[in-house]
Amino acid sequence: MTVTDLPSAGAPAGTGKPVLEIRDLHVAYGYGPEPVRALRGVNLTLHEGEVLGIAGESGCGKSTLVYAATRLLPPPGLITGGEVLFHGGTGATGDEPVDILRMSDKELRRSRWQDTAIVFQGAMNSLNPVYRVGKQLTDAIAAHRPGMSRYDRNERAGELLSMVGIAKDRISAYPHQLSGGMRQRVMIAMALALEPKVLIMDEPTTALDVVMQRQIVEQIIELRDRLGFSVVFITHDVSLLIEVADRIAIMYAGEIVEQASASDVYRRPRHPYTHGLLNSFPPLHGPKRPLVGIPGSPPDLQALPSGCPFRPRCAHVMDACADVHPGLGPTSLGLPGVGEPGRSVACLLHEGQGELPAELRV
Numbered sequence: 107m108t109v110t111d112l113p114s115a116g117a118p119a120g121t122g123k124p125v126l127e128i129r130d131l132h133v134a135y136g137y138g139p140e141p142v143r144a145l146r147g148v149n150l151t152l153h154e155g156e157v158l159g160i161a162g163e164s165g166c167g168k169s170t171l172v173y174a175a176t177r178l179l180p181p182p183g184l185i186t187g188g189e190v191l192f193h194g195g196t197g198a199t200g201d202e203p204v205d206i207l208r209m210s211d212k213e214l215r216r217s218r219w220q221d222t223a224i225v226f227q228g229a230m231n232s233l234n235p236v237y238r239v240g241k242q243l244t245d246a247i248a249a250h251r252p253g254m255s256r257y258d259r260n261e262r263a264g265e266l267l268s269m270v271g272i273a274k275d276r277i278s279a280y281p282h283q284l285s286g287g288m289r290q291r292v293m294i295a296m297a298l299a300l301e302p303k304v305l306i307m308d309e310p311t312t313a314l315d316v317v318m319q320r321q322i323v324e325q326i327i328e329l330r331d332r333l334g335f336s337v338v339f340i341t342h343d344v345s346l347l348i349e350v351a352d353r354i355a356i357m358y359a360g361e362i363v364e365q366a367s368a369s370d371v372y373r374r375p376r377h378p379y380t381h382g383l384l385n386s387f388p389p390l391h392g393p394k395r396p397l398v399g400i401p402g403s404p405p406d407l408q409a410l411p412s413g414c415p416f417r418p419r420c421a422h423v424m425d426a427c428a429d430v431h432p433g434l435g436p437t438s439l440g441l442p443g444v445g446e447p448g449r450s451v452a453c454l455l456h457e458g459q460g461e462l463p464a465e466l467r468v
């Protein structure tokens with residue numbers, strides 16, 4: 107797929123039924139008077155069958171967001187507020203969603219892998235070196251499907267391996283007999299073993315070479331098309347995200363600062379940070395252009411500046427940015443009341459303050 111195949115300009119992305127709704131999520135690391143405020147009021151919705159990409163510089167809270175939303179946050183991380191609503195999951199009754207943050211340990215154990223499965227960056231290193239990959243797959247299936255016969259579990263394990271492009275006969279291989287890419291595929295197969303509704307991938311291919319990265323990502327998208335699960339995809343590779351995601355959320359300093367369809371983010375960024383982020387990567391197509399980084403670095407999350415957290419680095423900073431903390435709201439095209447469907451941005455330039463620069467309203 108190329109960027110030219112992406113949804114057409116302005117098409118509202120993510121219009122299916124919600125499957126996971128993160129509401130006003132707050133996370134802090136540390137219990138003292140000045141904790142690291144890693145997430146500050148994040149709101150994000152994942153829709154059925156959608157690939158939602160999360161992008162942002164290192165340390166902006168991407169991993170914290172998915173760990174918190176799945177209750178895998180290690181100490182000293184603490185969820186200090188919010189809800190994570192899962193629709194149609196194992197513990198659901200009727201149409202009511204279930205709040206993952208309020209599930210009992212038993213409910214959580216049942217929900218993990220069946221509702222939501224995660225593949226981490228170094229997942230391939232979590233295979234046990236002394237067991238054959240087939241056994242590790244069948245053990246994972248047996249833990250959740252105790253009634254399934256040994257024969258059916260083996261069949262399912264073989265089927266899962268071929269689903270991720272590994273020949274069935276490798277079921278008897280030990281992890282060291284597989285390449286890094288194949289081991290990561292085994293972990294993806296394991297994540298898909300119980301047909302989860304949501305697959306979360308936190309930089310799943312970062313440790314692999316670029317050819318393997320692309321093959322694996324394309325395979326995940328193909329499986330999504332076939333099986334219909336939803337994906338949350340975190341990567342540093344914004345270009346890759348633009349190609350594979352339906353919708354992208356841009357994070358900065360523990361907040362979502364812009365959300366839109368992948369093609370809108372790429373073609374028409376509305377937040378100065380998104381604009382800067384895109385200019386830090388080579389263009390996907392067209393003539394080469396010089397890469398311009400964003401000056402400065404993200405703020406210290408223990409001592410955030412007043413107002414907009416991006417203001418010390420922003421090329422369009424105004425006096426009001428020091429006083430007002432912008433919330434995520436409709437984009438503007440420089441004219442009052444003119445917004446765009448399916449997108450939102452957190453910047454005072456879109457709230458009628460100052461003149462919206464041309465590069466943010468093309």
Ligand SMILES: Nc1ncnc2c1ncn2[C@@H]1O[C@H](COP(=O)(O)OP(=O)(O)OP(=O)(O)O)[C@@H](O)[C@H]1O
Pocket residue numbers: 135136142144162163164165166167168169170171181182183407
């Ligand atoms: N155990 C911890 N103790 C204190 N602060 C932490 C801890 N873990 C993460 N943080 C802080 O929380 C913030 C968010 O970190 P997080 O790892 O979620 O960011 P990220 O966007 O996923 O980064 P990366 O892309 O490098 O993985 C960072 O400022 C980080 O320093």
